[in-house]
Amino acid sequence: MRSVLAAARRRGGLVVLDLPRHLDEAAAQALEQADTGLLVVPAELRALAAADRVAAAVRIRLADLRAVVRTPGPSGLTAADVARGLHLRLAGELAPEPGLALDAERGAPPGLRDGGPLARFCGRFLTEAMPPVVAA
Numbered sequence: 001m002r003s004v005l006a007a008a009r010r011r012g013g014l015v016v017l018d019l020p021r022h023l024d025e026a027a028a029q030a031l032e033q034a035d036t037g038l039l040v041v042p043a044e045l046r047a048l049a050a051a052d053r054v055a056a057a058v059r060i061r062l063a064d065l066r067a068v069v070r071t072p073g074p075s076g077l078t079a080a081d082v083a084r085g086l087h088l089r090l091a092g093e094l095a096p097e098p099g100l101a102l103d104a105e106r107g108a109p110p111g112l113r114d115g116g117p118l119a120r121f122c123g124r125f126l127t128e129a130m131p132p133v134v135a136a
Contacts, residue, residue, distance in 0.1 A: 001026040003034045014130060021054050023061075030062040036129060038066055038091055041082055043073025048085050055086050066091035068121070092121045 009013045015061045017034070027121040031037065037058060041051040052066075058065050069079035072095075083090035093116040100110060111118040 001029045002033070005030060007115065014126070021050075023057055028061055031058060034062055036064045036066065037062045038068050038125075039068065039088065040068045040118070041086070041092070042070045043075070043077040043079065043082050045075050048077070048082055051082075052086055055088060063135070069093045071095060091125055094118060094121055 001104065017030050019030060022041055023031070039051055039058065047114055055065060064121055065088055067079075067083040067086055068091050069082045071079055071093045073082075077085075079093035097113065097117045099113070100116075100118070103112070104110065111122050113119060
């Protein structure tokens with residue numbers, strides 16, 4: 001894992017990894033090489049408790065962990081409430097995206113729907129995380 005990620009980083013640009021909730025050795029190595037992590041959490045009390053355990057394990061290996069909150073939740077928690085409860089910076093929130101599960105079943109990558117909630121979040125986040133390079 002370490003050599004694969006090192007090679008990807010040398011090429012520049014963005015490397016996106018989807019890691020499991022329970023960190024194995026490969027996931028731990030990936031986190032140690034990451035600049036920023038996003039923890040996706042539904043705006044639900046039970047999910048908040050589970051995400052808190054994941055965040056505690058991740059924080060040991062990654063300093064910049066942020067929350068992405070799936071809203072709305074059944075209990076009225078806001079995205080800010082969830083991020084605050086996790087002691088994480090709020091990277092953004094995701095509204096439901098109709099058809100996302102069906103797309104996944106068909107093998108289509110997420111975020112392809114122009115103007116969909118996931119595409120909008122990714123566009124905003126990447127603009128912040130990787131601003132365009134301006135030639136001097």
